[in-house]
Amino acid sequence: MSTQEWSTGPYEYRTQEGRMTILGFWIFLGAEVVLFSTLFATYAVLFGRTADAPLPGDLFEPGITLAMTFLLLTSSFTCGLAIHNMRAGSLKGLITWLIITLALGLGFLGFEIYEFVHYAHEGATLQSSAFWSAFFVLAGTHGVHVTLGIGWAVLLLIQLVQRGLNPVTSRKVFVVSLYWHFLDVIWIFIFTSVYLIGMVV
Amino acid sequence: MKLDEFFVTGEPLIYGGMVSIVLVTSAAIFLLTYLKRWGWLWQEWLTTVDHKKIGIMYILSALAMLFRGGVDALMMRIQLTFPNMNFLGAQHYDEIFTTHGTVMIIFMAMPFLIGLMNIVVPLQIGARDFAFPFLNALSFWSFFFGAMLFNVSFVIGGSPDAGWTSYTPLAGAALSPGPGQNFYLLGLQLAGIGTLATGINLMVTILKMRAPGMKLFQMPIFTWSTLVTTFIIIFAFPILTVALALMTIDRIFGAQFFTLTGEGMPMMWANLFWMWGHPEVYIVILPAFGIFSEIIATFARKQLFGYKAMVWSMILIAGLSFLVWVHHFFTMGAGALVNSVFSVSTMLIAVPTGVKIFNWLATLYKSRIQITTAMLWALAFIPSFVMGGVTGVMLGMAAADYQFHNSYFLIAHFHYVLIAGTVFACFAGLVYWYPKMFGHKMNERIGKHSFWWFLIGFHVCFFPQHFVGLDGMPRRIFTIIPEWMPLNVISTVGAFGMGVGFVIFVYNIYYSWKNSPRETNGDAWDGRTLEWATPTPVPFYNFATVPKVSGLDAFLSMKKKGETTFDETKLEAIHMPSNTGRPFIMMGILFFASFALVFEWIGLAAVGLIGTLIMMGIRSFDYDEGYYVEVDEIKKIERTVRGL
Ligand code: HEM
Ligand SMILES: [Cu+2]
Numbered sequence: 001m002s003t004q005e006w007s008t009g010p011y012e013y014r015t016q017e018g019r020m021t022i023l024g025f026w027i028f029l030g031a032e033v034v035l036f037s038t039l040f041a042t043y044a045v046l047f048g049r050t051a052d053a054p055l056p057g058d059l060f061e062p063g064i065t066l067a068m069t070f071l072l073l074t075s076s077f078t079c080g081l082a083i084h085n086m087r088a089g090s091l092k093g094l095i096t097w098l099i100i101t102l103a104l105g106l107g108f109l110g111f112e113i114y115e116f117v118h119y120a121h122e123g124a125t126l127q128s129s130a131f132w133s134a135f136f137v138l139a140g141t142h143g144v145h146v147t148l149g150i151g152w153a154v155l156l157l158i159q160l161v162q163r164g165l166n167p168v169t170s171r172k173v174f175v176v177s178l179y180w181h182f183l184d185v186i187w188i189f190i191f192t193s194v195y196l197i198g199m200v201v
Numbered sequence: 202m203k204l205d206e207f208f209v210t211g212e213p214l215i216y217g218g219m220v221s222i223v224l225v226t227s228a229a230i231f232l233l234t235y236l237k238r239w240g241w242l243w244q245e246w247l248t249t250v251d252h253k254k255i256g257i258m259y260i261l262s263a264l265a266m267l268f269r270g271g272v273d274a275l276m277m278r279i280q281l282t283f284p285n286m287n288f289l290g291a292q293h294y295d296e297i298f299t300t301h302g303t304v305m306i307i308f309m310a311m312p313f314l315i316g317l318m319n320i321v322v323p324l325q326i327g328a329r330d331f332a333f334p335f336l337n338a339l340s341f342w343s344f345f346f347g348a349m350l351f352n353v354s355f356v357i358g359g360s361p362d363a364g365w366t367s368y369t370p371l372a373g374a375a376l377s378p379g380p381g382q383n384f385y386l387l388g389l390q391l392a393g394i395g396t397l398a399t400g401i402n403l404m405v406t407i408l409k410m411r412a413p414g415m416k417l418f419q420m421p422i423f424t425w426s427t428l429v430t431t432f433i434i435i436f437a438f439p440i441l442t443v444a445l446a447l448m449t450i451d452r453i454f455g456a457q458f459f460t461l462t463g464e465g466m467p468m469m470w471a472n473l474f475w476m477w478g479h480p481e482v483y484i485v486i487l488p489a490f491g492i493f494s495e496i497i498a499t500f501a502r503k504q505l506f507g508y509k510a511m512v513w514s515m516i517l518i519a520g521l522s523f524l525v526w527v528h529h530f531f532t533m534g535a536g537a538l539v540n541s542v543f544s545v546s547t548m549l550i551a552v553p554t555g556v557k558i559f560n561w562l563a564t565l566y567k568s569r570i571q572i573t574t575a576m577l578w579a580l581a582f583i584p585s586f587v588m589g590g591v592t593g594v595m596l597g598m599a600a601a602d603y604q605f606h607n608s609y610f611l612i613a614h615f616h617y618v619l620i621a622g623t624v625f626a627c628f629a630g631l632v633y634w635y636p637k638m639f640g641h642k643m644n645e646r647i648g649k650h651s652f653w654w655f656l657i658g659f660h661v662c663f664f665p666q667h668f669v670g671l672d673g674m675p676r677r678i679f680t681i682i683p684e685w686m687p688l689n690v691i692s693t694v695g696a697f698g699m700g701v702g703f704v705i706f707v708y709n710i711y712y713s714w715k716n717s718p719r720e721t722n723g724d725a726w727d728g729r730t731l732e733w734a735t736p737t738p739v740p741f742y743n744f745a746t747v748p749k750v751s752g753l754d755a756f757l758s759m760k761k762k763g764e765t766t767f768d769e770t771k772l773e774a775i776h777m778p779s780n781t782g783r784p785f786i787m788m789g790i791l792f793f794a795s796f797a798l799v800f801e802w803i804g805l806a807a808v809g810l811i812g813t814l815i816m817m818g819i820r821s822f823d824y825d826e827g828y829y830v831e832v833d834e835i836k837k838i839e840r841t842v843r844g845l
Contacts, residue, residue: 016409019409020332020333020405020409020410021333023405023408023409024332024333024401024402024404024405027401027404027405027435028401030435030436031397031400031401031435031436031438031439032439034435034436034437034439034440035439035440035442035443038439038440038443038444038473038476039443042443042447042458042469042473045466045469046458046464046465046466046469049463049464049465049466050464051457051462051463051464126450126454126455126456127454127455127456127457127463128457128463129457129463129464130457130458130460130463130464130465130466131464132457133450133451133456133457133458133463133465134458136456137446137447137450137456151814151818152821155818155821155822156821159821159822163824168824172821
């Protein structure tokens with residue numbers, strides 16, 4: 001382990017440990033990109049294979065997906081504000097914006113759960129066809145990631161209250177923010193290549 | 202579920218297996234209790250975060266897995282010696298070739314190499330540990346419990362039987378009901394977590410923790426091969442994660458990815474599997490290249506010829522390895538254009554590989570070769586591996602592959618690359634770095650015996666398989682026709698020769714522990730790279746003072762200048778991570794969850810998963826910052842190990 005420290009720059013980059021963790025997390029996100037790419041490829045290959053189940057065009061609703069997109073994009077923005085406050089040294093601002101971010105994320109999840117239940121009622125479930133398996137697993141994996149992200153951020157909120165801002169807590173918050181933005185990017189791809197295309201084809 | 206459905210019944214061989222498991226476990230428990238070693242086991246090993254100890258645990262587990270996979274292999278060879286043998290039934294034979302392949306690649310080759318990387322890479326770059334020591338321990342336990350999960354299948358629930366490639370629809374729920382295939386899916390998934398984590402960990406370690414002054418193109422070649430391998434791991438393993446998860450969801454939750462119903466697509470599995478699978482074969486061969494490069498340079502007593510070309514060819518191979526996966530199923534019928542493209546990309550790989558072969562030869566050219574056991578393995582590797590490469594190019598010609606595919610010719614090909622490449626490298630690497638790990642060399646005379654048995658056995662076993670393959674013998678059959686008998690008899694004899702070689706190798710570990718003279722200085726082979734700069738036994742912090750590096754073969758120039766890694770004027774307190782039992786516990790809980798999922802006990806699996814999440818939460822609140830080793834203590838330790 002290394003204990004080298006720097007006295008300038010953002011907190012999270014001031015220790016060698018912080019720098020390594022952040023680099024490691026970027027690499028992890030690279031692996032996550034591969035994971036989601038594989039799911040997207042699977043979805044693309046199985047597109048149209050609905051068997052006897054409803055077609056996506058009949059079920060997808062522009063209203064809900066737009067609302068979800070709006071919630072998640074906004075949450076990415078508020079997450080950015082949270083980090084901005086952290087850099088400015090404002091613990092209170094950080095906590096406030098983080099809570100707003102999580103609330104938006106919860107809203108997104110609520111819609112997603114509603115959506116899945118609704119589709120199931122209409123006869124499109126994980127089991128009904130190859131296409132719907134691919135859809136639920138792709139969107140569901142993203143949803144599970146969002147859920148984990150929320151749980152993780154809640155733990156960090158507690159630590160922020162307990163310990164305030166220091167190189168360790170700010171590194172952790174920074175890493176969770178990277179994760180959050182990443183999920184947003186993935187969602188944009190889901191929104192366009194799953195929902196928009198699914199609605200017109 | 203009744204007890205006789207839970208345990209595998211009715212097979213005398215498996216009853217034998219059960220009895221030996223019970224005996225070995227009781228003996229281990231008895232010995233640990235009798236010698237009062239439980240505390241030692243927990244404190245020194247199960248909770249360690251020291252990369253050297255974790256590496257040793259990897260290698261010990263891999264040797265055990267090599268034994269298991271080897272026994273599988275010998276049983277298959279016995280069954281195939283004569284026509285109409287009744288040693289293994291069709292079902293049992295299917296199970297055994299499945300577990301043999303899976304164990305050898307996932308639980309033997311990879312962990313063996315990762316074990317060597319664990320021990321050697323930090324030492325070669327002048328680091329005191331991994332970037333993330335806690336994560337490293339987690340990786341090991343994930344591999345260990347994954348291997349356990351896969352291995353219990355033969356006594357509990359029944360082994361998977363759809364091949365290590367587990368093609369659907371055969372491996373799907375409709376045609377392979379029961380827990381067997383689930384063991385494959387979840388065992389690999391559990392171990393895969395650790396592999397990915399190790400990939401990230403090693404990459405950050407190499408990028409961020411090199412000794413001051415060491416540029417990327419001054420790293421020892423084994424470290425380079427590791428860096429390139431981590432790149433492949435990071436980009437290939439998530440594909441396996443997804444493929445396994447999709448099949449698991451198919452089997453347990455009734456999805457339709459790879460099914461014949463609901464417009465599922467069985468061939469998509471083959472694509473996903475090989476998009477990971479071909480890079481995987483390079484994950485196990487590139488580190489082997491690295492090991493041989495180190496050994497050849499050391500015992501040819503020369504700088505490695507064409508260092509830069511060696512590095513670039515590895516990078517090229519890594520890139521190409523993602524572009525050839527279709528060559529595993531040319532016969533799927535993707536069409537002439539697709540097959541031609543993948544045919545060409547496949548053959549392209551032979552180019553950088555050839556570059557490496559010539560560089561090794563050029564290193565050896567006009568050098569004073571020291572014939573040690575490690576060097577023998579390396580020298581045998583070169584021609585043997587070339588034969589595997591040549592058959593590889595033959596298989597890569599799509600039109601010809603329609604004949605070779607799934608015959609014993611293919612079996613011969615991949616054993617020539619995997620055994621002469623990876624397995625030889627594991628043995629060579631272990632022999633070479635053994636003094637660093639255990640403080641004494643392995644006996645050279647016994648080592649050479651084991652080498653010759655293994656080498657000759659290997660060629661006797663696999664060379665005839667080329668011909669019996671061309672005679673039309675398909676792989677994965679459990680009985681042969683009389684025409685194929687002579688070559689199969691020879692093959693079986695060879696297999697037993699390799700078995701003898703392995704037994705001698707393991708005996709040598711015991712013999713050397715008892716008899717080898719202990720090392721007095723750390724530089725057992727008059728080495729060139731930094732791992733030999735540390736004293737033996739290596740102190741837990743590796744380097745008392747980290748040397749400044751200014752070129753290739755850093756230790757060689759240190760020796761010339763009379764420098765050591767113990768410069769009393771530059772000593773500072775060293776920061777080290779604390780031991781922790783949490784990786785072990787966390788992965789134990791995940792093992793429990795996976796086991797429950799194998800039997801589709803969803804409730805229990807959920808409990809285990811929640812337990813794992815709780816462990817992760819606890820970890821998040823852990824602010825243990827490790828501890829410092831003070832200068833006085835470093836001085837004391839260094840003086841003892843250096844005999845000052
Ligand atoms: C010159 C380099 C190589 C070429 C051109 C090559 C080509 C091929 C081809 C075309 C196949 C598929 C044959 C068939 O299924 O009909 C194959 C199979 C295989 N190769 Fe290679 N290969 C090369 C090197 C390697 C290396 C270095 C390894 C591993 C260390 C390896 C491991 C395997 C394995 C395990 C299989 C069989 C997989 C299975 O079906 O179970 N190959 N190779
Ligand atoms: Cu391949």
